Amino acid sequence: MAKRRQARFTTDDLEGLPELDDESPALWDESRGEVPRKLLTSAVRCFASNGFHATTTRDISGAVGLSPAALYVHFPSKEHVLFEIVRTAHDRALACATDPAVAGLDDPVEHLRALVARYTEWHARYHVAARVSQYELAGLSAEHYEQILETRHRTNVVFRTAVERGVTSGAFADVDVKRVARAILSLAIDLVRWYRRDGADSPEQLGEFTAQLALTMTGAPVASVHQG
Known part of the structure; x- marks a missing residue:
């Protein structure tokens, strides 16, 4: 057939x-x-x-x-067109996650909230380019793919470090840092499969909602999750 x-x-x-x-x-x-x-x-x-x-x-x-x-x-x-799209999207997303306005927050709860909210908002605003950069990696050459993997690794480190800082300080429960960080990243990124600008949630609303979910996963105290 x-x-x-x-x-x-x-x-x-x-x-x-x-x-x-x-x-x-x-x-x-x-x-x-x-x-x-x-x-x-x-x-x-x-x-x-x-x-x-x-x-x-x-x-x-x-x-x-x-x-x-x-x-x-x-x-x-x-292939170079694809690489330019994927490289730019990954670099801009990482820059969003490492913005001093977010990275400079001392409180682990506020830092993770801001990090997840901003990262989620970014993926909602650029969801079409972000979808290409996440799901068309197989089209890249081996050399270009390795460059993107390095950027993805640096992004993973940002999120793992944020969760680990909260665990170490006692602001979060003693969670599995790698698993929780991976789950948070998945929440912030996977929206590119379904998000539409004409939908019910604005990027800011979706960012705040995802940030609350992320804090819940860390076991942050309820009062901390809902303050601000």
Whole structure:
């Protein structure tokens, strides 16, 4: 029996879809120029809808009114486009988690609350690019994949350290630091599979809700979880 092929979205199909509406266009460094930024935004939408392998350079370029060859003027390959998206998303997410306004909080409870809220908000605001950066890693070259793994490791350390600090200080229960940190990261990131800007929760509301769940997982005292 022949394997049924998955429906493939055309660039016309993607026009105006609310699930592809996010703030990803703001991620790209303006020094790249207008055309490369448009190509990256188009690629995010195409990769998120059809996957990296099913997306063609014609799809990416055509959506911004350019010929397929135009992509190669700015990027060596389709894989380099993917890497730029994934690298940028991971770097920006890590910068959000290490922002001095969050990292400088002395109280372990307030620090974890702010860390999780900000990290969750970031993934909600850029949920389409974040979805690509989480679920299309298999399209990267081995060299590029290793670079992304290093950034992911640094992010994991930030969350493990935040939980461990609370446990050591007595602000949290004696929880399994690695498991709790992993669960918190999953909560903050997995929303990229379903979040929509036209849904019930704003990024801020979702960030605060996830932060409360994270503190509950650490066994923080109820009074601490609900204060502020």
